Amino acid sequence: MIPVWAQLAYLLAAVCFIVALKGLSSPRTARRGNLIGAAGALIACVTVVASSDFDHLSAILAAVAIGAAAGTIGAYRVQMTQMPQMVALFNGVGGGAAAIVALLELSKLPEQPGGGGIVELIAAAFTILVGSVSLAGSIITFLKLQELMTTRPITFPGYPILYGLGLLAAVGLGVVIVLFPSILLGVGLAAVGAGLGVLLVLPVGGADVPIVISLLNAFTGLTVAASGYLLQNTLLLVAGTLVGAAGTLLTLLMANAMGRSVFSTLFGALRGGSSLGSTTVSNRPVRSTTPADAAILLAYADRVIIVPGYGLAVAQAQHTLRQLVDVLLDRGTKVDYAIHPVAGRMPGHMNVLLAEAQVPYEQLKEMDEIDPDFKQADVVLVVGANDVVNPAAETTPGAPIYGMPILHANQARQVIFLKRSMRPGFAGIENELLYEPTTTLLFGDAKETMSKLLTEVKAV
Amino acid sequence: MSEPLVWLTFFVLAAFVGVEVISKVSSILHTPLMSGANAIHGVILVGAMLVAGTAESTGELIMALLAVVLASINMVGGFVVTDRMLIMFSHRRRAVEGAKRPELER
Numbered sequence: 001m002i003p004v005w006a007q008l009a010y011l012l013a014a015v016c017f018i019v020a021l022k023g024l025s026s027p028r029t030a031r032r033g034n035l036i037g038a039a040g041a042l043i044a045c046v047t048v049v050a051s052s053d054f055d056h057l058s059a060i061l062a063a064v065a066i067g068a069a070a071g072t073i074g075a076y077r078v079q080m081t082q083m084p085q086m087v088a089l090f091n092g093v094g095g096g097a098a099a100i101v102a103l104l105e106l107s108k109l110p111e112q113p114g115g116g117g118i119v120e121l122i123a124a125a126f127t128i129l130v131g132s133v134s135l136a137g138s139i140i141t142f143l144k145l146q147e148l149m150t151t152r153p154i155t156f157p158g159y160p161i162l163y164g165l166g167l168l169a170a171v172g173l174g175v176v177i178v179l180f181p182s183i184l185l186g187v188g189l190a191a192v193g194a195g196l197g198v199l200l201v202l203p204v205g206g207a208d209v210p211i212v213i214s215l216l217n218a219f220t221g222l223t224v225a226a227s228g229y230l231l232q233n234t235l236l237l238v239a240g241t242l243v244g245a246a247g248t249l250l251t252l253l254m255a256n257a258m259g260r261s262v263f264s265t266l267f268g269a270l271r272g273g274s275s276l277g278s279t280t281v282s283n284r285p286v287r288s289t290t291p292a293d294a295a296i297l298l299a300y301a302d303r304v305i306i307v308p309g310y311g312l313a314v315a316q317a318q319h320t321l322r323q324l325v326d327v328l329l330d331r332g333t334k335v336d337y338a339i340h341p342v343a344g345r346m347p348g349h350m351n352v353l354l355a356e357a358q359v360p361y362e363q364l365k366e367m368d369e370i371d372p373d374f375k376q377a378d379v380v381l382v383v384g385a386n387d388v389v390n391p392a393a394e395t396t397p398g399a400p401i402y403g404m405p406i407l408h409a410n411q412a413r414q415v416i417f418l419k420r421s422m423r424p425g426f427a428g429i430e431n432e433l434l435y436e437p438t439t440t441l442l443f444g445d446a447k448e449t450m451s452k453l454l455t456e457v458k459a460v
Numbered sequence: 461m462s463e464p465l466v467w468l469t470f471f472v473l474a475a476f477v478g479v480e481v482i483s484k485v486s487s488i489l490h491t492p493l494m495s496g497a498n499a500i501h502g503v504i505l506v507g508a509m510l511v512a513g514t515a516e517s518t519g520e521l522i523m524a525l526l527a528v529v530l531a532s533i534n535m536v537g538g539f540v541v542t543d544r545m546l547i548m549f550s551h552r553r554r555a556v557e558g559a560k561r562p563e564l565e566r
Contacts, residue, residue, distance in 0.1 A: 017500050018477055024496045024542075025485035031546040034496050038539040041503055048506045054513030056521060063512070063525040064505070067532025074533070075540035080548075086541055087495045094501050094534035100527035101507045104520055119464050217498050224504045225474075229467050231507050237467065238474045243501040245478030250485070250494055257487050347490035355548035366487070 002233075006051035009043055010235035016040025017239050021246055044235055080356050081313045084345045085145035088213045091220055092138025098223040099131030099190055105230050107183040121181055123226040125174040128186050131223040132193030133200065134216045140201040141209050141216070145345060151206025153268075153400070159203070166196045200266065205400050207387060208265045210346030211254050215262065218247025257341040259393075259404040268400070286422070289440040291449060294416050295456030301378035301414075304328060304335045305370065307407055308354065310344050311384025311420065315446035318357035321383060324454045325363070337363050338370040338407050340388035367407060377412040384418065384446050390431045399429055415439040418446055492545045499538025505531035 002010075017040050023033020045064075054060060071090070078086040106124045143149045173189045197216075204212050221243030228236025255262045298304060306325065312318055325335050337359065343350035354364060365373075374380065382389055389409040392399040409415055410433050417434060419441055433439055442449055485493055508531045512524035 013503075017503075018481060020496060020500065021478070021493075022481045024493045025482045025489060027486070027489060027549060030489060030492055030549060031543065034492070034499075034539060034542045034546055037496060037500055038543075041500070041505075041535055041539065044503055044506050045509070048509050052510065052513055054509070056512060056515065056525075059521070059525060060509055060512050060528055063528040064509075064532045067505075067529040068536040070529070071533040071535070071537025072540050075537045075544060078541065080545070083491070083495075083541065083545065087491075087498055087538075090495075090502075090534050090538045090541070091498045093530040094498070094504055094538075097508050097527040097531035097534065098504045100523055100530070101504065101511050104511045104515070104524055104527075107520070214494050217494055217501070221497070221501045224501045224507075225471065227504065227507050231510055233507065233510070234470060236503060236507050237470055239500055239503045241471050241474035242478040242481075243497045245475040246482045246497050247494070249479050249482060250490065250497070253485070253487075254490055257490070341487045346494075348488045349491050351488045352491060352545050352548055 003051055006047050007234070009047040009051075010233070013040040013044040013047070014235055014238040016043065017242055021242060080353055081310070081345075082146070083352070084210055084213060084349065085142045088138045088141045088145065088216070091213065091217045092135045092142070095131040095134025095138065095216070095220040095223060097131075098220065098227050099128050099135065099193070101227050102127035102131065102223075102230060103183060103186045103190065105227070106177070106181055106186045109181055118178060120230055121178040122174075123229045124181075124186070125177045125189060127223045127226045127230065128189050129170055129174065129193040129196075130219050130226075132190040133197035134220045134223065136194035136197030137201045137212065137216050137219075138197075140198055141213050144201070144204075144206055144209050151209075153205045154202040159199070163196075163199050166192060166199060170196060203268075204266060207342070207401065208258070208260075210342075211251060211258070211262065211265050213346070214247060214251040214254055215266075218244050218251060221245075221247050254342075254347050257347050284435055286434055287437075287440045289416070289442055291442065291452035292456050294440070294442050295453055295460055297379050297414055297416065298324075298328060298333075298381070298453070299331065299457050299460040301333055303373070303377045304333055304379050304381060305373060305377045305409075305412070306335065306337045307380060307382045307385045307389055307409055308337055308339070308343065308350060309383065309385025309388065310349075311386075312446055313344065313350075313353040313384070315384065315420075317383065317447040317450045318354060318359070320447060320450040320454060322357050322359050324450060324457060325359075327454065327457055335363070336365045336370060336373070338367065338374075338409075339364050340367050340385070340407055342404075343385060343388055367405065371408055374408045374411045379414045379416060380409045380412040382409060382415060382417045383450070386431055387429070389433055390429065391433055392429060392431070395432070401429065409433065410436055410438070413438065417441045418449055419443055420445060492542055492549075495538060495542040495545065499535060499542055502531055502535025502538050505535050507531075 020033045020037030023029040102124045170192050177185045221240050225237050225240030328335050341347050389407050393401045393404045393406045508527035515521035515524045
């Protein structure tokens, strides 16, 4: 039985988590919110150790220390550009932990007095299955975002059949476990779950992967809730449910920002929607320019809009870009950054990346605010972005990004497109904007090109 | 009210709170919010410790300790990486406030 003081401490921790989520949804309170969440987690951990009579306490504390050290090192080492896949990994291991907890509980359930109730068994089967989906799915999202495997949707003939069989096997095994609980069947269920997790993420295109991370995050939340029921621990139930619900809503909001439904994100590729995707280098004619000419365009423009993308951060060119913008501002040019909601690798990622380069907040304009200004812009400088200015999102039904709101850079008088090569963007489709008569391309590494531009603009 | 029904009540109420509490988030904060929520479900560490503390065989203990390690990575790493993201937002705000202050004094 859990002592009363411990129950109250768990309640306090649950309140901390609610306050944390509330704080995280407003820029002013976000950091404090996160720290309150961490405090809640600390309260919960101290409470469980102090209120239970644990065997193997030193081994447990050593395991916590190892995990905490690994997590901290990972969190400090990761570059901000790679953060989405780090979050995916953290989420995956959480799902794995929940699955292991449920497996071990499953092996104990039939022995407990009055244990092995049907609801407990269902909760155990659910946690094992969904926890392994989350673990395996997160690993695949990590591999995709790290570009260790192709970022293009992967489908194969028979995919729907295999997926259907997997689902059937999962439900069947789940039912058998409820009737005849055994750890061996539990391991089997975990294996099926892992297979389903891999199948779930394979057909998702690189640009949509963040939505899947958020979905898997919600999944893990629900497994934590179910294991809370299994362990008769209210804190786990409440915290898991909070994350499950908030994560589900967040997934819908993210999908909304990309102008698509969660369903088409997950299964769109199966309808052959992304057959337009191409990783081949196009050899259609384009107009290219030199840093000196581009610098003259920039220097004599009255209104410049920068469209930054993930490539900017990969090249670590954001500091040079800021210097360039400062020089232009000194010349009296009006310059803003147009931030597409999904610029970077997930919603809000570009804000984090530019904040890192200390770009002042008021120069960052959200899409709805800046989009009408493109008509008046003399020059639009696209740095490391591609899909977010691709008119195919409006003109080509069937393109993987069709329906995504875009920045109308094509309405500006001049577009200068910094590109490393003619390789298509993360979504793997060609960008018609590159072939517009108003567009000139500036080839080369973003950082190098940017510093050349900076020197040239200073010299004008 | 029977025991499972009490838990169902907790579940439904917590689900509504979870949706309500983040319903007004701006898209700027989607990434940190996801990361923070991710850290919160690291509280599965409590469950992993409970299972490890009552493990009866060596095999069970090893599995449970593995869960403890994984859950601690999730929890600690999650909060730290979220904080790293949010520090940048607060630096930026301080810089903006710093830039505005001279105007106020004038």
